Amino acid sequence: xxxxxxxxxxxxxxxxxxxxxxxxxxxxxxxxxxxxxxxxxxxxxxxxxxxxxxxxxxxxxxxxxxxxxxxxxxxxxxxxxxxxxxxxxxxxxxxxxxxxxxxxxxxxxxxxxxxxxxxxxxxxxxxxxxxxxxxxxxxxxxxxxxxxxxxxxxxxxxxxxxxxxxxxxxxxxxxxxxxxxxxxxxxxxxxxxxxxxxxxxxxxxxxxxxxxxxxxxxxxxxxxxxxxxxxxxxxxxxxxxxxxxxxxxxxxxxxxxxxxxxxxxxxxxxxxxxxxxxxxxxxxxxxxxxxxxxxxxxxxxxxxxxxxxxxxxxxxxxxxxxxxxxxxxxxxxxxxxxxxxxxxxx
Numbered sequence: 001x002x003x004x005x006x007x008x009x010x011x012x013x014x015x016x017x018x019x020x021x022x023x024x025x026x027x028x029x030x031x032x033x034x035x036x037x038x039x040x041x042x043x044x045x046x047x048x049x050x051x052x053x054x055x056x057x058x059x060x061x062x063x064x065x066x067x068x069x070x071x072x073x074x075x076x077x078x079x080x081x082x083x084x085x086x087x088x089x090x091x092x093x094x095x096x097x098x099x100x101x102x103x104x105x106x107x108x109x110x111x112x113x114x115x116x117x118x119x120x121x122x123x124x125x126x127x128x129x130x131x132x133x134x135x136x137x138x139x140x141x142x143x144x145x146x147x148x149x150x151x152x153x154x155x156x157x158x159x160x161x162x163x164x165x166x167x168x169x170x171x172x173x174x175x176x177x178x179x180x181x182x183x184x185x186x187x188x189x190x191x192x193x194x195x196x197x198x199x200x201x202x203x204x205x206x207x208x209x210x211x212x213x214x215x216x217x218x219x220x221x222x223x224x225x226x227x228x229x230x231x232x233x234x235x236x237x238x239x240x241x242x243x244x245x246x247x248x249x250x251x252x253x254x255x256x257x258x259x260x261x262x263x264x265x266x267x268x269x270x271x272x273x274x275x276x277x278x279x280x281x282x283x284x285x286x287x288x289x290x291x292x293x294x295x296x297x298x299x300x301x302x303x304x305x306x307x308x309x310x311x312x313x314x315x316x317x318x319x320x321x322x323x324x325x326x327x328x329x330x331x332x333x334x335x336x337x338x339x340x341x342x343x344x345x346x
Contacts, residue, residue, distance in 0.1 A: 032053050032054055032083055032084075033053055033078075033083045033084045033085065033086035033171075033172065034050060034051075034052055034053075034074065034077070034078045034081070034083050034084070034085050034086065035050065035051045035052075035053050035058070035086045035088050035174065036048050036049075036050055036064075036074075036085060036086065036087050036088065036168070036170070037049040037050075037051070037088040048063070048064055049061060049062075049063055049064075050062055050063070050064045050074065052081070052083070053083075053086075068166075071166045071167055071168055072167075074168070075167070075168065084170075084171035084172055085168060085169065085170045085171055085172075086170065086171070086172045086173075086174050086184070087159075087163070087170035087172070087173050087174065087187070088174045088175075089151065089156060089159075089173055089174065089175045090175075091175060091176050091177070091178075093151050093152070093155045093156060093175060094149060094150075094151060094175040094176075094177060094183060095121070095149075095150050095151070095152070096147060096148065096149045096150075096177060096178075096183070097120065097121070097147075097148055098135065098145055098146070098147055098148070099113070099116075099120050099132075099145070099146050099147075099148050100143055100144070100145055101143070101144045101146060102142060102143065102144065103137060103138070103139065103142045103143060103144045104142070105144060106134060106137075106144050109132055109134065109144075109146060110132065113130070113132045113146075113148060117130070120148060121148070121150065123150070123152060127152060127153055127154070128150040128151065128152055128153060129150065129151045129153060129156075129173060129185055129187055130148065130149065130150035130151070130185065131148075131149050131150075131183070131184070131185040131186065132146050132147070132148050132149075133146060133147050133149070134146045135147050149175075149177070149183045149185060150185075151173060151175065151185065156173075170187055171186065171187065172184050172185065172186055172187060173185045173186075173187050270292045273292060273295075273297060273318075273344045274290070274292075276316070276318045276319070276344070277297060277299075277319075280312055280313055280316045280318075280319065281303075281309065281312070281313075282303075282308070282309075282312070284303060284304040284305075285301060285302070285303035285304070285309060286301055286302060286303075287299055287300065287301035288300050288301050288302065289301070295343060295344050296341065296342075296343050296344070297319075297341065297342050297343075297344060298325070298339070298340070298341045299338075299339070299340040299341070299342075300338070300339050300340075301337075301338065301340075302331070302335045302336065302337050302338070303335065303336050303338060304334075304335060304336070305336060306324075306328045306336035306337075306338035306340075307328070307336075309322075309338070309340065310322055310324075313340075313342055317345065318344065318345050319342045319343065319344060319345060320342065320343040320344075320345050321341075321342060321343045322340060322341075322342040323340070323341055323342070324338060324339065324340055324341075325339045325340065325341045326338070326339040
């Protein structure tokens with residue numbers, strides 16, 4: 001439930017950014033909180049001034065006794081209002097200076113200042129609680145001027161230790177600067193300013209993950225669809241192979257039929273030639289030998305009158321050039337033995 005509440009707060013703030021006048025409201029929210037004013041930086045007074053600040057206005061200032069009951073009530077009230085606990089410090093503990101850095105350092109400003117703290121100040125980064133805010137950018141010179149605000153830990157060590165003993169954990173330190181403006185410094189692990197306390201870094205990381213998932217999910221579902229398609233293709237592969245083989249056989253058969261038809265066109269049809277020859281020769285003639293070679297018929301046989309064969313064969317439009325290839329011989333039975341050659345017309 002706490003996670004859902006934090007998400008709602010973040011989502012509400014993002015929706016408010018879309019409304020007119022958001023910049024002014026946002027500036028006020030940056031200063032909201034339960035402000036605990038420390039009167040003594042050496043320790044914590046039994047009684048402290050507490051103000052609930054809403055939209056930049058201090059509401060109902062009151063004194064709170066910092067005993068166990070008072071501390072617990074203050075902590076519970078801050079949690080219910082979803083406001084940070086702000087520790088207000090006297091102005092003399094604040095040190096400030098402007099630092100000049102290369103413009104490229106702006107992206108990693110905190111890291112650069114952290115490592116260069118002992119060069120900018122007499123302190124190391126571990127000895128101060130600090131914040132760095134960009135002020136001016138000189139793009140022509142490639143320079144960035146930033147304001148470094150810091151509070152030495154030694155100056156508020158007693159106060160912070162006393163707060164820790166009461167169980168209060170301030171989220172921000174607030175100090176009024178020389179120009180009258182309040183400087184707010186995030187206080188936490190390492191005492192560094194990383195970001196505004198309202199920026200939900202975990203949620204930003206969560207939404208970055210969701211955005212990445214939104215980018216990746218189409219490719220994931222596409223991969224699943226491809227896998228399913230591959231399985232269907234694999235299941236139908238045997239049938240496809242069978243069809244391909246059948247097509248190859250049909251193509252081979254068609255090629256063979258075409259070759260036979262082409263050869264028939266070139267050499268003629270032997271069966272048709274025999275059929276025509278059977279109709280052309282008379283019944284008193286029979287053959288003892290028949291040869292068909294590339295459209296040429298060679299006939300060996302006997303006939304009652306071999307010479308009478310030339311006329312019917314020559315007049316038949318299906319035959320040409322009917323000639324005897326050997327002398328006609330009459331046998332003892334009074335029949336003519338002959339050898340005849342003729343061409344089949346194409």
